[in-house]
Amino acid sequence: MSAAENGKLTTHRGMATWGERLVPLEKFRQATASLGRRLSDAERRAEQRDFLRRESDATPVEGPYSRVVVFGGVYNNHLALEAVLDAAHKHGAEAVYCLGDLGGFGPSPEKAWPVLLEGEVRTLQGNYEASLAAGREDCNCGYTDPRDNHFATLSYHYTSEHCSSDFKRWMGDLPLRRRIRIGQRELLLVHGSPRQINEFLFHSTSPVSFLEVLLNQESCDGLLCTHTGLHWHRRLPSGRDVVNVGVIGRPANDGQPGVWYAMLEARDGDLGVELLPLEYDHVSLAREMLQRGLPQEFIDTIRHGWWTTCLEILPARERAKSRY
């Protein structure tokens, strides 16, 4: 240990650090003991109640439905979009919802729009649409890894260049949330989370009590979201459901080229939730990506199902299951 360090250890004996000064320990503790609030139990309960209260949401409720298909993250993948609409038709879904993020990653931003319109897909605005409609310079991901930033920027510019101004205007007019009724249940549909368009709700970082509070605040019986690229379903102790419907534009980082979507239906007064795999012509999509000059890293993901870029967002648990 250096002399300077030794000196510091000596100075700390019996002393506390108060900002940049050293003060006797008792002086610091006396100061902190009298600072801050110390409310009564009743006051604390009132504070908690006020803190958790949210304004009621006037979003009109659509439905009631007995069966719907919900997906997220088209990511410029028109082939998967067509495939999921076919699947919805076969399931006899009464309505199809897309939770946003139409752009990024894939080859054909402009091909998705007519498919969405013809398929009467009820679409929410994702952060990608918000950025494109506002004419932002990048997707605002802010990665630490310069490599991640490089691919995110490249993908955003590609998407922006291939979207017409009409398409972007349409994106800007999309709603940020919807409510639907399935049987007895009223569900809230958002892109990221009810409170933030780009909040990540991963399975391993969305604890039960957090979700219960969120659903209480929104007065809903269930929540559907996307944004992370990974699908999951959690039934809460209250009996309500939170479903991340996943994305159809890119595999779920599981080594399979297929993608995922959700089907929800009324079942004897309960809500049936199914997360379903979707096969589509990923070989043609990979070919199209190659023709369009998109990075090999993206094409590899489409072919093999493992994410190769922008892995930084993954929590420890999800990253551990990841190949890269």
Next chain:
Amino acid sequence: MLSIEASKATAPRVALRSLDTLWFQVAGTVCNLACTHCFVSSSPSNRTHEFLSLEAILPYLEEAVTLGVKELYFTGGEPFLNPEMETILERALRVGPTTVLTNGLLLDPERCRRLSRLAEKTDYSLDFRVSMDGFSPETNDPIRGEGTFERILRGVSNLVEAGLNPVITVTEVYEDNGSASGKERFFELLRDLGVAKPRLKVLPVFQIGAEAERSGAYEAWQRLRDSDTLDEGWSHLQCSSCRMVTDQGVWVCPILVNEPRGKMGQALADTLEPFALEHPACWTCHVYGVSCKT
């Protein structure tokens, strides 16, 4: 240095929009190192804050559940000096995803295996952040202490061997640490160590505590004013969504624990009111866009 009182009149106030992140100063300011840039001046003899016991932590976890907390963080000092640390982690993981900020020195193979088993049996992510300040002994050791570079790498290796993949946390004690090439050198160092999926977080330095002695304290102009407010408000600041528990009560954030005025109350419910950004360290968070969480 300008007094806190002097900047009070113009300091903007930040509301707590939700309690997403709850921090625990689980080792107090007690550390087995005495890094020259430590903003809380942790050292073996700094008892400004003492260890938090499991018994002291449990009521806060319970209150945090009521408030809908999203994630828990444990720091110090060195968390693994706290003899109850692993039991505390086990209890925390029943509530939500948990991260430990460590210097890596106490991560022997056996402990890492226990931590790995803990990570596997829970529903939520258990994550580790290991601090390092240079990509060589020549750059790291003058900051963190002689011989620490090798010992940190050993701790990281032990974690990785047990199947845990820590985030290496680097401060900008050297300007180059945060540059694109600097980051690449850290990634390389980790890859050479056999870390297949290197993870990195870069933080600026806070010119308080030991760092103020090392490189100088804040200047009088480094204060936030109401006019600094962005269109989207202060939601980029961690104090809009976090609180910090120490053995003496609840503080606004992890940075200001050695500032008595950073203390907001005893229970979490006492601390749900707005906080005035009077401290010069608040300026760093705003200007550098800092978030202590991963």
